[in-house]
Amino acid sequence: MAYKRCRIMNLIIISILFVAFYSFYRIISDRVCYCPRAHDQLLSLPEETCRQIRNSIILTQLKKYNHTFLMEQIKELQRCWWSVNGNALEDIRSELRACCNAGSNLLVTQANTHIGDYITYGTNRDKRIEVTENIHEMLPKVSPFPDKPFRRCSVVGNGGILLNSGCGSDIDQADFVFRFNLPPMNYAGDIGTKTDLVTANPSILHTSYSKLDEERKPFIDDLKAYKSALIVMPAFSFTSNVDVSFKVFHTLQDFESQQKVAYFHPDYLKNLALYWINKGLTARRLSSGLIIVSTALELCDEVTLYGFWPFSRGATGKPISHRYYDNKVPKPGFHSMPDEFFFYTQMHSKGILRLKIGTCY
C-alpha cells in the first residue's frame, strides 16, 4: 500500500516538474528567441520584385516624389526581407560622426561645456546664455552614451499607425528605446513598455503642467511611466525654453526623483540641420523625429522605426489618426514630415534603417 502511494506521489511530482519546466521553457524561449512566426507568411514578395521596388525608391528624387505612390511602395516593401547593409550604415555613420557626433555632443555636458562658456541659442542666434556655476552643476558630467554602439534600437514615433499594430514586444526587445514628447504609455501591446530616452518639448509643460509653476506632483507622477529613462529637452533652442527646462531639473531634484533631465546642445542641432540641408531637406527646423533617428544611426548597430507615418491615410486609403493616443488631424504644412519620411524610405531601401509599418504579428 505504502509502495503504491509512493508511486502516485512520484507521478504527481514528475507532472508538476514537467509543467513547471514547460512553462519555464515557454517564458525563456519567448524572450531569447525572436520567432517571426506569422511574419514568414508576410514576407511573400519575390526577391526580384523587392529589388525593383527598392531601386525605384532609391532613384526617386525628393522634389519629384508622389506621396501616394511612395506610400504604396513602402507598404509593399513590408512584405520583403530586410537586413542591415553594414557598409551603407557605416558610410552615413561616419558622415554623421564627422559633422555632428551625437555620442559626445548631442547633449550639453560638463565634458563639452565649461563654466564661463556661452551657449548660443539655436533659433534666437543673436542671443546667448552664459554657463554659470549653477547651470554647470545641473549638467551631466559626461555623455550618457557608451562608446560601444547598442546592438538594437527602437525609435518609437507617436503616429496613429501604431494603434493595433501589436508591435509592443518587438519594440521592447531592443537594447535601447527612444520615444518622443512624453507620450502616454498605456498601450503596452502596441507601443511596448520600455523607454531609455524620451524627449519633452517645453510646449507640453505649458499646456499640460502649467509650466510647473503650480502643482508639480502630477508631472512627477506622469514621469513614472518612463521609469529610469533620460528626459531630453531643447532648453537652448529658444530663449523662452530655458526657464521651464531648468524647472524640470529642479522639480526632479525637489522630489528626489531618480530620473534625470538633459538638454540638447544647440550646436549639435545646428550642425545636424546643415547635414540634412546638404542632403536636400529644405525645412527650417528638423523635427525631433529626424534628430533622434540621426542620433540612433550613430549610436546603434540596428535601428528600427515604429510609428512614423506622416499621412492622414494609410496606403490602402483608410484614415489613420495623427497620433496613437488622440485623433487630432495634423495641420496641413506643419513641419516637413513627409520630406523627412522620404529620407526614411530611402534609408529603408538601402538597408540603413528599418521602417516598420503595419502589424508585428
Ligand SMILES: *[C@@H]1O[C@H](CO)[C@@H](O)[C@H](O)[C@H]1NC(C)=O
Ligand atoms: C501618384 O501615384 C498614384 C498611385 O500610384 C497615381 O494614381 C497618381 O496618378 C500619381 N499622381 C501623379 C500626380 O503622378
